[in-house]
Amino acid sequence: MTASIDLEVQDLVKRFGSFHAVRGVSFAIPKGSFFSILGPSGCGKTTLLRMIAGFLEPDGGAILIGGRSMLEIPPHRRPVNLVFQHLALFPMMSVAENIGYGLRRRRLGRAEIRERVERMLERIELPGYGNKRIDQLSGGQKQRIAIARCLVLEPTVLLLDEPLGALDLKLREQMKVELKLLQAAVGTTFVYITHDQSEALVMSDRVAVMHEGRFEQVDTPQGLYYHPRTAFVAGFVGQSSRWHGSVISGSSHEVQVRTDHGLELVARTSEDLRLNQPVDLFVRPEVITLARAKADLGALTNRLTGTVESVLFDGANSRVLVKEARTGREITAALPQTGQLSDLAPGETVYLGWSAEAGLCFARKP
Amino acid sequence: MLRKEAMSPRRSRTIGLAVFLTPAALWLLLLIVVPHVDMFLLSIRSKGASGVVTLGNYTRFFMEPIYWNTFARTAVYSILATLLTLVIAFPVAYYLAKVARGRPKGLLFLLCLLPFWVSELVRTYGWMILLRESGILSGLLVWTGLAAEPVEMLYNDVAILIGLIYTSMLFMVVPLVTVLDSLDDSLIEAAYDLGGSALSILREIVIPHAMPGIAAGSIVVFMLTLGNYLTPTLLGGKESLWFTEQIYNQFILRFNWEQGAAFGFLLLILSSAIVWIGLKLTGQTLADAVRTQ
Numbered sequence: 001m002t003a004s005i006d007l008e009v010q011d012l013v014k015r016f017g018s019f020h021a022v023r024g025v026s027f028a029i030p031k032g033s034f035f036s037i038l039g040p041s042g043c044g045k046t047t048l049l050r051m052i053a054g055f056l057e058p059d060g061g062a063i064l065i066g067g068r069s070m071l072e073i074p075p076h077r078r079p080v081n082l083v084f085q086h087l088a089l090f091p092m093m094s095v096a097e098n099i100g101y102g103l104r105r106r107r108l109g110r111a112e113i114r115e116r117v118e119r120m121l122e123r124i125e126l127p128g129y130g131n132k133r134i135d136q137l138s139g140g141q142k143q144r145i146a147i148a149r150c151l152v153l154e155p156t157v158l159l160l161d162e163p164l165g166a167l168d169l170k171l172r173e174q175m176k177v178e179l180k181l182l183q184a185a186v187g188t189t190f191v192y193i194t195h196d197q198s199e200a201l202v203m204s205d206r207v208a209v210m211h212e213g214r215f216e217q218v219d220t221p222q223g224l225y226y227h228p229r230t231a232f233v234a235g236f237v238g239q240s241s242r243w244h245g246s247v248i249s250g251s252s253h254e255v256q257v258r259t260d261h262g263l264e265l266v267a268r269t270s271e272d273l274r275l276n277q278p279v280d281l282f283v284r285p286e287v288i289t290l291a292r293a294k295a296d297l298g299a300l301t302n303r304l305t306g307t308v309e310s311v312l313f314d315g316a317n318s319r320v321l322v323k324e325a326r327t328g329r330e331i332t333a334a335l336p337q338t339g340q341l342s343d344l345a346p347g348e349t350v351y352l353g354w355s356a357e358a359g360l361c362f363a364r365k366p
Numbered sequence: 367m368l369r370k371e372a373m374s375p376r377r378s379r380t381i382g383l384a385v386f387l388t389p390a391a392l393w394l395l396l397l398i399v400v401p402h403v404d405m406f407l408l409s410i411r412s413k414g415a416s417g418v419v420t421l422g423n424y425t426r427f428f429m430e431p432i433y434w435n436t437f438a439r440t441a442v443y444s445i446l447a448t449l450l451t452l453v454i455a456f457p458v459a460y461y462l463a464k465v466a467r468g469r470p471k472g473l474l475f476l477l478c479l480l481p482f483w484v485s486e487l488v489r490t491y492g493w494m495i496l497l498r499e500s501g502i503l504s505g506l507l508v509w510t511g512l513a514a515e516p517v518e519m520l521y522n523d524v525a526i527l528i529g530l531i532y533t534s535m536l537f538m539v540v541p542l543v544t545v546l547d548s549l550d551d552s553l554i555e556a557a558y559d560l561g562g563s564a565l566s567i568l569r570e571i572v573i574p575h576a577m578p579g580i581a582a583g584s585i586v587v588f589m590l591t592l593g594n595y596l597t598p599t600l601l602g603g604k605e606s607l608w609f610t611e612q613i614y615n616q617f618i619l620r621f622n623w624e625q626g627a628a629f630g631f632l633l634l635i636l637s638s639a640i641v642w643i644g645l646k647l648t649g650q651t652l653a654d655a656v657r658t659q
């Protein structure tokens with residue numbers, strides 16, 4: 001079992017003065033998988049990555065790559081390579097010289113370097129680009145060269161530090177798919193850090209959500225989305241509507257919550273909640289049923305009335321902002337794909353409903 | 367009336383351009399072109415015989431070994447001083463640009479600037495106080511017993527080089543700091559990550575990036591050194607044999623302005639030729655080097 005683990009991190013800690021950047025992170029990544037670390041800026045993900053790459057010395061814990069401890073081993077001796085946020089391609093060298101840099105440093109023969117660089121260029125579908133200068137490449141091409149420059153060294157683990165951040169939206173969507181396919185083709189373990197949940201969810205086999213130096217949850221993208229285990233994950237992944245409230249009654253899996261504004265809602269919970277305990281309640285836009293007639297909501301447990309504030313049309317991802325009638329709170333609901341409510345206009349009265357299992361409740365941290 | 371209105375914007379633009387360019391044009395004409403033309407005319411005249419055009423002043427330079435020996439020596443020592451300044455200034459500039467941060471950085475930069483708050487004369491006398499036979503270093507050597515009697519460290523080539531390098535440091539450090547500041551740290555980290563050693567990163571990443579700054583600093587230092595009069599004369603004494611001294615002698619001691627002008631022209635050709643060769647050897651252009659300044 002240990003043989004198939006490429007990267008293992010145990011209880012890693014890093015402090016900068018009195019600031020705890022990384023507080024006891026542990027995880028293990030199986031060989032050949034795509035692992036993402038997702039978190040808002042300042043959550044410590046870059047620090048974590050730089051410790052794995054060897055640019056920072058951890059204050060505690062262990063890093064094992066292929067079962068070997070990496071502590072005290074400098075970056076250039078570790079079987080990991082890093083794709084930098086701004087790529088850090090060498091402008092003074094041609095494309096082929098960039099890709100061949102690491103091979104030259106390993107003192108390989110000229111002919112072998114040329115052959116491996118050419119094979120790599122074919123693999124990333126840029127054959128014949130060897131003699132180009134870096135400033136002649138497009139953003140997406142630079143991206144691929146930066147990854148190729150690392151992959152040609154056949155690292156055990158490839159680290160990627162938000163490399164898609166600098167690209168425009170359309171190219172980013174395209175590169176997401178390309179990266180996932182490339183990873184599947186080469187079979188190298190990828191560790192990808194990002195603050196963009198869509199990048200993490202689309203590409204990864206497993207995602208770790210990081211917050212204030214800790215891993216909140218490590219799961220499959222589906223697991224994170226449908227079964228968030230903490231309030232932070234529920235709020236960060238997806239675009240849920242959120243209420244503060246307290247428990248007024250409940251069983252082991254289902255609680256009734258009165259929100260601070262006086263709404264009474266029922267939601268599921270995986271935590272052991274007490275009566276009157278302050279909680280956060282999350283409801284995703286796509287679980288809310290929208291209707292023009294109250295009767296259409298059927299037997300849904302949670303039912304609210306509101307007026308349409310605005311319709312955010314975005315094709316398959318369209319949303320409606322609804323102002324709840326009693327509290328004036330804003331609720332985001334997904335517009336149904338069937339098109340039956342496509343003529344919804346601001347000012348209209350709508351009815352919102354969702355089942356008890358569709359809401360999620362977490363104890364509020366002080 | 368209509369015609370006049372249609373023309374006026376263009377005319378006013380022309381006038382504006384003329385107003386802005388006049389100071390530069392005047393400076394170029396009065397301080398660069400006219401003196402050099404005059405110098406050239408002077409250099410092809412022979413002393414005493416007015417109106418006779420001759421190349422005698424130039425042939426005399428090649429006939430007298432002392433002249434072209436001094437000339438070659440000045441060139442070689444200027445190149446040497448430039449290279450040594452570069453070697454010493456590069457780590458200083460690298461530290462200033464890449465290692466030092468915040469307050470220490472400003473303080474260190476100030477330290478580089480400090481010697482320039484006094485005149486070159488005073489700065490050079492400072493070195494004389496240190497290096498002369500009755501000076502501080504010599505006294506220290508005798509006091510510690512490392513030397514039996516006072517040592518004269520002035521009036522030799524090493525003393526000249528020390529003085530020239532010290533005078534030139536800032537002019538090398540500033541362009542180097544500018545160019546190294548613009549080097550993205552992640553390039554160095556990436557090279558390190560890909561297996562580069564410190565030496566290979568310096569050779570393949572840092573120096574190629576710094577080349578325009580190296581060229582700019584070297585040109586300035588070389589020209590300052592070649593045209594320096596005070597430092598070689600004071601620290602080298604009678605044996606300094608610096609070419610500017612020959613020019614001074616012709617103009618001031620021998621009143622031979624014609625010969626001095628010819629020497630001046632030869633020095634101009636020499637410095638231009640060496641800068642051109644240097645740029646060609648390193649594959650830089652003058653435009654790139656000037657932009658760094």
